[in-house]
Amino acid sequence: MSNSRFSVAGAILAAAIVLGWSTAVSAADIVLGASVQLTGPSANTGRYYKDAYEFAIDKINEAGGVTVGGEKRKLALKLYDNQSDVNLSVRQYTQLVSKDKVDLLLGPFASNFALADSAVSEKYQIPMVQGGGASDQIFSRKFKYIFGTLAPASNYFGTTVKxxxxxxxxxxxxxxxxxDDAFDVSVAEGTRPLLKDxxxxxAIDEKYSSNASDFNSLLSQxxxxxxxxxxxxxxxxxxLNFVRQAKSLAVAPKLYSFTVGVPSEDFRKALGADAEYAFGMAAWLPSADLKDRWFGDAAAFAKDYKAKFGYDPDYHAASGVADVEALAQAIENAGDTDPAKVRDALANLKLDSLYGxxxxxxxxxxxxxxxVIQVQGDAIAPIYGAKGFVGKPKYPMPAWNAR
Known part of the structure; x- marks a missing residue:
């Protein structure tokens, strides 16, 4: 066997090994299929979706499952590791619907994955609900079977600009x-007119290569x-590289804000005190005001999630749970697991969830x-919402040698 054939065979074997079920499965169960990043560069965020999917399914099943035509049925999850490889992810979603015969689909993390994988759900007309991709490109193709629980990337900085x-x-x-990926290009395209208005x-409008590690030139500008x-x-x-290099070059603008990282406990641990003053954004914070059919409220969910997995949930986890809840409610509203009927129920869904x-x-x-949120001390503080300031920003950011 040649080295190339051995590598391909090894990759297929690795994918098969990590394929698994969230619980024991019976023939009556409603099977949700997904492929997420459990290894590779995106695994740190991909785990939020695996954990969220399993947590939501367990919670719904503990409450008796989903009512379909007067009968209670349990949910099950069939999951692949796409190894942070978009081509492998597409193949796995194709297998989920064509060979594994799952009933419905949950999505991957990241817009470029959701953009590619949603073509599978559209081809086979199996609804996919995903909370990992926000790029406007995903939803501009007039597809009927893709649903997303993240706000449009083009408006991610909308509240920040206000x-x-x-x-x-x-x-x-x-x-x-x-x-230079689908999500971040959509963010930039939407932000330019917001800033102009x-x-x-x-002063600087620059695209850089994904996974770039050297920002010295941009920081010097x-x-x-x-x-x-x-x-x-x-x-x-x-x-993380940008902030570390900003410190090394003593670059401290009045404010910097990032689309990702700031809501994450891992981000703050990685930077320590250097995370202070960083602004970010979140579609979700764990408020007790967000009531939920299965978890009670978002604050209770966050407490239980931390106890189970050992880390705080951010909006990725909350949107992942919302994806499962949306499918569960749509099945009940449709009174059926027929993909077309569930699709129509999703299109008309109105559900109060822990996510909103x-x-x-x-x-x-x-x-x-x-x-809008900001790192203040060892936590994040809400700063600005739809109705204006909800907290006091630490602004302007001081020079690095004045901290």
Whole structure:
């Protein structure tokens, strides 16, 4: 056997080994299928979805399962590890629907994965509910079988831009940095007109390669231009590198804000005190005001999740749970597991969940406003929401040698 054939065989074997069921499965169970990143570069975030899917399914089953035509039926999860490989993910979703014959689909993490994998659900007309991809491209193709619980990427910085207009001293110049993948390009395309309408000048508008590790050139531009604000759409590893290099080069704009990382406990642990002052955003915070049929409320969910998995849930976990809940409620509303009937029930869904109110737009995506958050001490603080300031920002950010 040649080395290349051996590598392919090994990859297939590895995928088969990690394929598994969340619980013992009976013929009457409703099987949800998913492929997520359990290994590879995206595994740290991919685990949120595995844990969230399993947690939600267990909770629903503990309550008796899903009522279908007057009969209680349990949910089951069949899961693959896509190894952070989008091509493998597409093959696994194809296997889930064509060979494994799962009933319905849950999504992967990341927009480029959801963009590719949703083509499988559309081809086979099996609904997929996913809370891992927000790119506008996913929902611009007039697909009927993809539903998303993340707000449009094009408006991720929408609340942040509103906040910038109210800060004192008012920022004047902006650096817009973004990775070259589907999500981050959508963020940048949506943010440019928001900044223009707010009267804010874009001093630097730069796309960089995904998984970039060297930001010294961009940081030098930011320093030499005296840029007030950095808005960065990227991946957590890139943002960690950016902050570390900003410190080493003594680059401290008045404010920087990132699309990912800040809500995560891992981000704050990785940077320690250097995470202080970083702004970010979250579609969800664990409020007791968010009532939920299965978990009681979002605060109770967060407490139970931390006890079970040993880390705090962020919006990735909450959106993953919401994906399962949306399918469960849609099945009950349809009174059937027929994919077309569940699809129609999802399109008309109105559900109060621990994640917030779930109601999909005509394109299949919800639109929850982002909450601006900031690292303050060893925690995150909500700063600005749909109705304005809800907390006091630490602004402007001091120089690194003045902390």
């Amino acid at each position: 906040m910038l207009k109210e800060l004192d001293p008012a920022p004047k110049s902006i650096a817009l940095l973004y990775a 707010a009267g804010l000048s874009i 930011i320093k030499s231009n005296g840029t007030d604000v950095v808005l960065m759409a990227g991946h957590e590893t890139e943002i 109110p779930l109601a999909f737009g005509e394109n299949g995506q919800i639109d929850l406003p982002q909450i």
